[in-house]
Amino acid sequence: MAVDTKPARPTDSPALQAADANGAAASDVTRSMPHALGPEKSILSSMLKDPEQWIGMALEEGLTREHFYLPAHGLLFETLRELNAASKEIELVSLVQLLHDRGNLENVGGPAAVTDIFTYAPNAAHFNGHLKIVKDKYVLRSVIRTCTEAVSEAYENPEETLTLLDRVESSVLGIRQGSEGVVGFHIKQSVQEVMNHFEALLHGNLEVQGAPTGYIDLDRMTKGLKPGEMFVVAARPSMGKTSFMMNIAEHICVDQKIPTMVFSCEMTAFQIVQRLLFSRAxxxxxxxGKGFKPNKEQLIRLKRAAEEIAVSKLFVDDTAGISIDTLRAKARRKKREDGLGFIAIDYLQLMKSGSKQAQNSREREIGEISAGIKALAKELSVPILVLAQLNRGPEGRTGKSLGVPRMSDLRESGTIEQDADMIGLLYRTAYYAETPEEKEAEAGRAELLLAKNRNGETGHVPLTFIAELMRFETRVRDENEQAPE
Structure with missing residues (x-):
């Protein structure tokens, strides 16, 4: 639909007048805001006819309620998104009844309007094209609002030039970032099999029912990361939890040839792969950075690691602040297309929930995210490892308990403890050493406390952290060494 350039008149549609009233940032905007009602109806029609295919696609492309110019269309999309997130069936009769029960049926135009949208698009062949049009019109409206607000602020606060410039710059950058689709970083398949740790498990006559992590004691206790399980690894900052996650992801994807997807809310795909490459080599x-030149053996190791990782079936998505709905949509798609077998998320508290109920309660938001991850693990029948942040509880302890974490140290711990099948608390004792001698004695020593294991034993997993390689390795506990309290 072409952009309407006529001045708004009293004879214009009340719905369009309402949309302009909500979308315009200043009263001197005399033209209708850019919009495309036809494409909006078309993509909604496709979603109604094939929800599983097109709602997921729309979420992957970052479509939100705000992208729709007509409030009725935005409300209908939000209802479809909620039903899809709850895995409820979407069909015309029950949808109309749900809208009626919520008091929203008239807000979307009544039963006739919903039926009209359902029959609007004869097929979904143009879904992607119409989706792009809707997003483009939203970008134009965002530019108009941002510029109008900037003009108003420039008149009202002319002395705050640098502050105003920074705000305008950030707003425009936000529009650009929101308009760009996020493409997952893909590394192709055909993996060279390396199964040293797995073979060690088999040699010990231990059965591994799920994906082996590569850590002997952890695999003995868990019997591997099993489909449908949610494994939370929590730690204080600077403990190496991202390295630990990537060490496990490397073993599962590169060594075990299991298609893996890593969602990194904190680091870029480049940083993730850089860590993976140098750690493996x-x-x-x-x-x-110190002018060091690698020798021939080191170059050979780097080349071999690069070849092994380059042919692995690894997918890295570095969307910052990804919502649970978007993560679910992307994971579902990779499951369909590539037989996804393992998911890692860094980290839980950096994710978002798109529901209205979670907007005013961080605890509720974390609860929805945690429950969403567990539900996704069950739905896709894959293990999901998710990192989480601990509060300052470990620093407040004394004696031998200094630095030793507990499950109660998990931020917003109630829902996470409930949803997780396993909870591992990672820490390094040297981090809390008080004297240089203690630091030297404890250098490299690390522990993973498996504090919860719904289907097996709990206990301490001794580890060694090689800081310069960003790598955790199995450590054999000394005969006289006792597990930390």
Missing amino acids: RFAMAQL
């Missing part, structure tokens, strides 16, 4: 990346 056992090459201290920090050396390169």
